[in-house]
Amino acid sequence: MDALRRAATRQDFAAVLQKAAVRFGSLTALHDISLEIEQGAFWTILGPSGCGKSTMLRLISDLVPAAKGDVTILGKTTKAARLAREFAFVFQDATLLPWRTALRNVELPLEIGRRKGVDIPTGDRSPRELLALVGLHGREDALPHELSGGMRQRVAIARALVCQPKLMLMDEPFGALDEMTRDRLNMQLLSIWEETGVTILFVTHSIPEAVFLGQRVLMMKSDPGRIMEVVKVELPAPREIEIRDTREFTAYTAYLRQLLEAA
Amino acid sequence: MAGLEGTVSMNRRSKGQVPQLGRVISSAVPFGTAIGLLLVWEVGVRLFQVPSYIAPAPSDVGQVMGEEWPLLMRNFWPTFLESVLGFVFGNSAAILIAVAFVHSRTVEKAFFPIAVFINTIPILAIAPILVLIFGAGLTAKVVIAALICFFPTLVNMVRGLQAVSPQTFELARILSASNAEIFWKIRLPSSLPFLFSALKIAATTCVIGAIVGEWVGADIGLGALIIDSTFNFRSSLLYATVFLSSGLSVMLFAMVITAEKLIVRW
Numbered sequence: 001m002d003a004l005r006r007a008a009t010r011q012d013f014a015a016v017l018q019k020a021a022v023r024f025g026s027l028t029a030l031h032d033i034s035l036e037i038e039q040g041a042f043w044t045i046l047g048p049s050g051c052g053k054s055t056m057l058r059l060i061s062d063l064v065p066a067a068k069g070d071v072t073i074l075g076k077t078t079k080a081a082r083l084a085r086e087f088a089f090v091f092q093d094a095t096l097l098p099w100r101t102a103l104r105n106v107e108l109p110l111e112i113g114r115r116k117g118v119d120i121p122t123g124d125r126s127p128r129e130l131l132a133l134v135g136l137h138g139r140e141d142a143l144p145h146e147l148s149g150g151m152r153q154r155v156a157i158a159r160a161l162v163c164q165p166k167l168m169l170m171d172e173p174f175g176a177l178d179e180m181t182r183d184r185l186n187m188q189l190l191s192i193w194e195e196t197g198v199t200i201l202f203v204t205h206s207i208p209e210a211v212f213l214g215q216r217v218l219m220m221k222s223d224p225g226r227i228m229e230v231v232k233v234e235l236p237a238p239r240e241i242e243i244r245d246t247r248e249f250t251a252y253t254a255y256l257r258q259l260l261e262a263a
Numbered sequence: 264m265a266g267l268e269g270t271v272s273m274n275r276r277s278k279g280q281v282p283q284l285g286r287v288i289s290s291a292v293p294f295g296t297a298i299g300l301l302l303v304w305e306v307g308v309r310l311f312q313v314p315s316y317i318a319p320a321p322s323d324v325g326q327v328m329g330e331e332w333p334l335l336m337r338n339f340w341p342t343f344l345e346s347v348l349g350f351v352f353g354n355s356a357a358i359l360i361a362v363a364f365v366h367s368r369t370v371e372k373a374f375f376p377i378a379v380f381i382n383t384i385p386i387l388a389i390a391p392i393l394v395l396i397f398g399a400g401l402t403a404k405v406v407i408a409a410l411i412c413f414f415p416t417l418v419n420m421v422r423g424l425q426a427v428s429p430q431t432f433e434l435a436r437i438l439s440a441s442n443a444e445i446f447w448k449i450r451l452p453s454s455l456p457f458l459f460s461a462l463k464i465a466a467t468t469c470v471i472g473a474i475v476g477e478w479v480g481a482d483i484g485l486g487a488l489i490i491d492s493t494f495n496f497r498s499s500l501l502y503a504t505v506f507l508s509s510g511l512s513v514m515l516f517a518m519v520i521t522a523e524k525l526i527v528r529w
Contacts, residue, residue, distance in 0.1 A: 099452045115439065
C-alpha cells in the first residue's frame, strides 16, 4: 500500500532521484543524490567544474546507468521514459546534422527511434510552428552552416520540443554564445517555458544566468559530486532582463558566489 | 539605417562587377601561362632544331592529333571503359570493407594489415602477376585500376564513417535510434565529404592503373598505343596519346567534382 502510494506521488514529479550514485570505474562521479523535481519547474544547476552537473543530466536521460539508488521520470524508469520520449536533451553544441536543413533537423526525432508497440508522440506544434516559436520563421530551409551559433541552438531547442517532452534537460546550451545572444535566448527560453509548461533542468557555469532562469538553483560540490544546497529563487515573474540590476537579484548572485567558492 | 543600406547596396553592386572581371582574370591567368609555355616549347624546338623523334613541336602534336583522331579514339574507349569499371569496382569494394571495419573491430584488426600490405606492393610489380592470372583481356586492367583506387578510398571512408561527434551519438541514443538508423541517417551522410576527397584521387589514379595494365599486355588502349608509338619512334603520336590520357583523367575528375557539388551541399 505504501509502495503504491509512493508510485502515485512519483508520477506527479517530473523527476525523482533517490540516493542515486554514478561510478566510472573506481571514480565516484555522483554520490547520494536525492531530489524531487516537480512538474513544470525550472531548475538550474551550478557547481565547480567536474562536480558531475553533466553526469546528473546524463543519469536522468539514461545515457549513464545508476550504480546505486533509483531514478524515475514521471514514475517511469529512465529507459521507459526515453522510449516514450518523455524527455529531450539540448547539448552545449547544437549537434545539428549539417546536411539537413533547419526544418529537417527539427523533424529528425519524428523519423527515428520507431519501435513496435511504442508510438513516437507528435506534439501539438508542428516542426514549422516550433521554428516560428523559437523565432526562426523564414529560415526553415537554411543549412546549419548558414545559421549563426545562436540560431543553431534555437533549432536544437525546437528539435527538443518536437515530441512535446515533459522534461527538457539542457547542458550549458548557451555556454558558447556571446553575452547579448545569450541574454536574448534566456528571455526566449523563459517565454517558451511559460508557453509549453515543460519542466527544465538547466546546467550552467554562469551565476547570473542560473538566478535569472531558475525557480530553484541547485548548487553542487565536487569529489565526489553531490548536492550542496538548493536555493529557492523568489523573484517576480515574468522576469525581464532589467531584473538583474535589482538588489534582490544581486543578493542571490552574491550568496551563490559564496557557496561556489566554498564548494 | 539609410547609411547602412547604402553600404550594403554598394557592396552588392561592387560584388556584381568585380567578380565578373575577377573571373575573367582568374581564368585568363592559367590559360595564358599554358599558352605561353607551349609557345616557348614551339620556339625552342624550332630554334635549336630538335629532331621531332626526340621532342616534337606542339604544332606537330596538334597536327597528328587531328590526322590520327580515329586511331586515338579507337584506343581511347577501351582505356575509358577499364578506368571507369576499375573506379566503380575498386571504390565499391573499399566502401563496403570500410563499412565492415567500422562495425567490427575484429574484422578491421584482421584485414587492415593485409590492405596495407597490398597497398605497399608497387602497382608495376603486381601488374604482370594480375595479367598472368586474368589473361590479357579487359579483366586484368580493371582489376589493376580497381586495386589502385582501393586503398585511399578505404582509409578515407573509415575516417568518414567515424567522423561523428560523441554528442551526436548521445543524441541518437536519447532518440533510441537503431544501429541501422545510425548508419543510414548519421554515419553515411557524414562520411560523404571524406568519400569525395578519396574519389577525386581515384578519378586520376584509375586511369594510371588502366594504362599500366595495358603496358604489360594489350593490343588496344592508350597504354598499348604509348608503347607502340614509342617503339616506332612516332613521338608526335606518343605525345598526342599522353595528352589524351591526361584528358581522360581530367574528364573523370570533373565528373566527380560535379557529383560532389550536387550531393555535398553543406
